[in-house]
Amino acid sequence: MPAVDIRSISPADTYALRHQVLWPDKPLDYVKVENDAAGLHFGAFVKDALVAVISLFVENTEARFRKFATHPHYQRQGIGSALLQHVMAEARRHDATHIWCDARQDSAEFYARFGLLPQGSVFYKGPIPYVRMGREL
Template identity: 70%
Template sequence: MPSAVAIRPIAPAATYALRHQVLWPDKPLEYVKLADDHAGHHFGAFRRGELVAVISLFVTGAEARFRKFATRPDCQRQGVGSALLRRTFTEAQRLGARHIWCDARQDSAGFYARFGLRPEGEIFYKGPIPYVRMAGQLQELAGHEADGNPA
């Protein structure tokens, strides 16, 4: 049984190492920093006091976007990312957002679909990696991912 996960706000700089390790290990660390990190809401998932997943949320009016969602490889498929994403949806609603989206790596689209997010638009590329925009209405997303398949 996986140990409990604590999710709490963190500073933007606290996200950088995991963003780099998981998302873009072949790029310089500067590549994972966002110009608007200072305007975001950043959350970390901690297991036994150790940071194992991060996500960054940006809210503008009724629109929310999450970015740089990264879970340490040895902690994937254990519910950590699912818990972090649910917390992000809750926080986006609390901040007044009604719609949420992300640019998802195409190989992760199924994970987001379990939460009720749906693809919008065409596949696009960041370097060699295919992406698709995934989006949904926050009110409609509540209660999704009830099939018990942790991420």
């Protein structure tokens, strides 16, 4: 894995990667979350280049991460894993006892490696199948 620096970023800093990786065929506004201002946003940097982003929303003891995106050239190098581990630690630091996400079904195996399990049935956002996944912290 290349040297990675994980740090807090602004919601706007996440938009370009969210758009490029998750929904490139939609307008940029599509990747914005209605409560982005209330979230905690993190970026993984390699040599000062932002290569992965994730957003965390904590409400009481529930934490949800959203819009997790890693630039295609940096996938499968451990960067996303490091970022997800960081977010789980942040969720605990904010007194969350449960964490969850709506995972694209083709990413479920990745999340399972972190102990997240399917919670409910498959649903769709447009043509893309998703499953809610979560775990206790």
